[in-house]
Amino acid sequence: MAFELDIGFTSLAGTKDVNEDFAAAMLPEAGQAAMGAIAAIADGVSTGGHGREAAQTTVTSLVRDYFGTPETWDTTVALDRIIAAQNSWLAALNHRRHPACGLTTLTALVLRGHGYSLAHVGDTRAYLVRGDEVTQLTHDHAMDHPDLRSALLRAVGAEERLVVDYSQGEMQVGDVFVLVSDGVHRVLPAKKFGVLPEETAQAASQALVDAALAAGSRDNATAMVVRVLGVDDAGLQDLERGAQQLPVPPKLKVGDAIDGYTVTALVADNGINLLYQVRDATTRKLHALKALHPSRAHDAQERAMLAHEAWLAARMRTSRARENLVALHETPQASAFYLVYDWHAGETLQQLLDRRQPMGVAQVVSAATQVARALGRLHRQGVIHRDVKPANLHQGEDGVLRLLDLGVALSGREPEAARLLHAGTPSYMNPEQWNEPDPEPPDAQSDLFALGVTLYQLLARGKLPYGEVLPYQAGRYWRDPVPPSRHNPQVPIWLDHIALKAVSRDKKQRFETAEEFLLALERGASRPLTAPPPTPLVRRDPTALWKIALAVSVLLNVLLVYWLLFLPK
Known part of the structure; x- marks a missing residue:
């Protein structure tokens, strides 16, 4: 199933003159589908007058720079690098402005493969709606007191070192993620997020903001709704799960068939992996099938390493490095754990040397x-x-x-x-x-x-x-x-x-x-x-000086013995 999302957001100033909330989302461009999609919401701190700018620059830099990180990075690593850089920049500005006036909360969601990753600072929130169940995915970093809930314990730009909460989970078709500012979640109960309009994500976000304002919210009100209509190719965790659950195929012989592939030759057997040349019964094209040796079937680490190879090969498929790599061939509904690569005629440079x-x-x-x-x-x-x-x-x-x-x-x-x-x-x-x-x-x-x-x-x-x-x-x-x-x-x-x-x-x-x-x-x-x-000799052999000294000492002792025994007294 292709990766497909329906995203909508609404942000209104409410009773305030200035809207210091900011939200944005970005889908992958052509060739970057493996990076998934990112959505983020921020609520600028009004004290000091630069909260709007802080929220806007933080969200904008995050959603844009995320797609510039290597595809092989873990999503939380990519988010952490970008958020840390933005926080350092804001903190440096705030140290020159007393009191600090460019602070913001941040809640960012990345949907990638079959899972989601969440980064969170402050009191904006993220909810997951799955069926009839509503789950709050974030924890507010604010004072636990009715009169001090607007006092944040953490904010982007407040300190040189920022502690960010990260969480990850599995994503399913039909899931709905809701990101809201405190102007919404303070006046609406959590169950309200589970009865969203079913037309579009935009209609759902508008309904949440309207409901918050009607409930008496006196703050900026922002809501972003992300509906999952289709998931992408499997991520590393998905592949590892499949690697541990699927059986390892038995050692195949020429003529044997597996999932529509017919073995035409055994190419290599190193005791850990088996490599076959196989032919697709439908397209008649040749492929290379790589599987664990049956003797390694119960080795969880070997399974994990082969899953990592599959994930890495899939990630490289969308980068320029693919030009000099063998492409991984997708095999939906595989009955066993193996990898299928494209087959290329030719020979290795070692075969030329041999x-x-x-x-x-x-x-x-x-x-x-x-x-x-x-x-x-x-x-x-x-x-x-x-x-x-x-x-x-x-x-x-x-x-x-x-x-x-x-x-x-x-x-x-x-x-x-x-x-x-x-x-x-x-x-x-x-x-x-x-x-x-x-x-x-x-x-x-x-x-x-x-x-x-x-x-x-x-x-x-x-x-x-x-x-x-x-x-x-x-x-x-x-x-x-x-x-x-x-x-x-x-x-x-x-x-x-x-x-x-x-x-x-x-x-x-x-x-x-x-x-x-x-x-x-x-x-x-x-x-x-x-x-x-x-x-230099000393760098090639650190003991060279000792060896030379020993040789000189032996030579001197030999000369001394010769002098004592043979030279006239």
Whole structure:
């Protein structure tokens, strides 16, 4: 079912001269459907005379800036970042104006996937009407006294550090969310929100405001009504729930069918996941079906990690990063837990290396450029791939190089097991991840180091800069790598410098961002990089001084023994 809402709001000054309430809502633009929709209401504090401006700027900045946050962020994280920035700006203004005069309440609602997220400060309110039941979703931050209810305990702009209440819940078709200012909820009982007119959300909001004014409200009266007519694609929590409930398919053989897909080949079996090539019986198109190995069927963490991969792939589908990723194919009413991706003819760069079919320098630079561009887009979404290597780079027959396998990627919302996993291929992991006893967690530069190792390997005809590291070993970085041109004379000097910079033992010498890496590749020989300096012996081996001192001591003792025994007295 498509995401569909009916939103209406009404705001009147009532008996006051100025309306200091403000409300707004925004639906996603084309390509941003996964972000959902946002609605917000604010009630400016009249003391000081700038409450209207505070309410208007707070709501406007929130609903506009929300769609500028990465899709991979949790909704509450996105809201918190924006509200904190707005609060800091208002608080700074208020500190220069005594007394503080730009304060406002705020209640914001985001509907996304199958759930809702709520942010709340002050005494505006949010209600959920589900069937005949009316539930208040917010708690007033005001004095608990009949004569002091207008005295707020929290407000946007009051303090440099703002504590915001966040809550999340499941959304259903037919739900009605009602956001109101205190000019409405102080004079209307909660049950009134459960008997709204059924024509439109706009008619319902108008009816609430009219009822509040008729009941004697002496404040600004604002009401926003959001009716849920259709829900969007599943969010992460929805996918995790399905992952735990659906069965894992048995190991399939060629010719077996599942939900309209017929298995044509078993592509890979790593003991954790199974990857099949399947054909859609309706469209006759080929797809890749990924499922947990039956031996992992009872592993809740593996299920959660595969659900996270599905969520991440779906989020990337609406971003520019999708150009170099394999698209996730939706399978409604699946009878088991699995993922279906589009199938692309071609081969991985590892398969090219295994066939000892060398790539030309121009071809290698083109591949590295595409990967750097794809990583830049992932990193701007807050995603760390963690397993960049030739085996996960697929050169399609359509000329597009695609980055495979988001199974161990980090997004900030991955399961704890995935975050704690020392994931990746050892030969492509940066030195910082091997530091003992405190290894550094992977970051964007980890992906760039892995890309550098891949670039070096493709240029050096399969040679790795620091040699192959087996899974049960630790990385060895005791020497600086030799230039790729030592293994392949066709590699130009400028490309030597890029590869050596990318795989430098010193993190400070490497590329900091994918954009910097990409710029170096695009400039090429026109603006070459300088050769990275060699790593001093002491930095390569912190015990070098002790080893040298020991060697000198041994030599002196040998000479002393020789002198005592053999030289004439």
